[in-house]
Amino acid sequence: LDEAQRITLMNPAALKLLNQPHLPLGRPLGELIPPEVAVQLTCTPEEQSACQAEFQLPGPPPRQIGGVGAPTLNGVGSVLVLGDVTEVRRLEQIRSDFVANVSHELRTPLTVMLANAETLVDGALEDPKFGYALAAGIEQEAGRLARIISALLELSSLEANESAMEVKEVFVQPAADQVIRLLKQRAEEKKSRMTASISAGEKILCNHDA
Numbered sequence: 178l179d180e181a182q183r184i185t186l187m188n189p190a191a192l193k194l195l196n197q198p199h200l201p202l203g204r205p206l207g208e209l210i211p212p213e214v215a216v217q218l219t220c221t222p223e224e225q226s227a228c229q230a231e232f233q234l235p236g237p238p239p240r241q242i243g244g245v246g247a248p249t250l251n252g253v254g255s256v257l258v259l260g261d262v263t264e265v266r267r268l269e270q271i272r273s274d275f276v277a278n279v280s281h282e283l284r285t286p287l288t289v290m291l292a293n294a295e296t297l298v299d300g301a302l303e304d305p306k307f308g309y310a311l312a313a314g315i316e317q318e319a320g321r322l323a324r325i326i327s328a329l330l331e332l333s334s335l336e337a338n339e340s341a342m343e344v345k346e347v348f349v350q351p352a353a354d355q356v357i358r359l360l361k362q363r364a365e366e367k368k369s370r371m372t373a374s375i376s377a378g379e380k381i382l383c384n385h386d387a
Contacts (some may be wrong), residue, residue: 182206182219186332194242194259195234208258210234210242218246220255231262241266282325286318293318328386342384349379 179185192200195209207215210232217230227247234240234361243262243275248255293311302308335342364371 178206178257182215182255184209185254188368191259194261210244214244218244218255220246220248229378239263279325279329281320286325290315290322291319294361331386342387344382346380347385348382349381350375350377352385 182205183203184206187197187200191197197209201209205215206218214230214232218228220228227245229243229245231241231243232244239262240261242259243255244259246255246257249373293315297308301311350373353375357371357373360371
């Protein structure tokens with residue numbers, strides 16, 4: 178870009194990224210990307226660090242673009258580097274959602290275990306019937322916690338291509354019924370009803386836990 182933010186050079190990758198059929202020599206940068214972003218990416222020679230900004234280009238599909246601008250060595254105009262960060266941002270969002278979901282899943286059994294243990298310490302241990310029920314609840318939630326952790330370790334191995342899923346024939350109906358039992362409470366909270374209509378004896382080739 179020259180000192181007036183007009184385009185003086187653009188490589189083929191930038192042309193493709195900005196959907197430009199021809200080299201837009203002499204056009205202001207603000208005509209190709211949002212004007213406010215063009216201003217953010219304008220660095221003066223006095224600035225010590227590069228200017229950075231992100232913006233979205235309309236689709237289809239819409240794309241998130243990251244830009245870094247810096248003044249040229251002779252102080253006349255600037256150089257701009259653009260990159261498509263759509264997939265990076267998508268993965269970051271997935272990871273953020275995943276952490277939030279895992280935190281929720283871990284909190285539930287831990288809360289039950291803590292409540293049961295506190296009740297036992299407060300005197301329920303002396304009640305054989307009630308004490309046994311609370312201890313059984315702790316055991317059940319501990320098992321649930323172990324399964325969650327095991328699933329996380331398995332997921333980590335799969336992402337690192339260190340593990341192969343064991344695939345075998347699985348009856349569909351019991352697997353579907355198990356999923357419905359697990360999600361029944363959430364469905365009721367959202368006033369939804371879950372049903373399964375599957376032919377008896379129907380099998381699929383899969384990994385049951387996955």
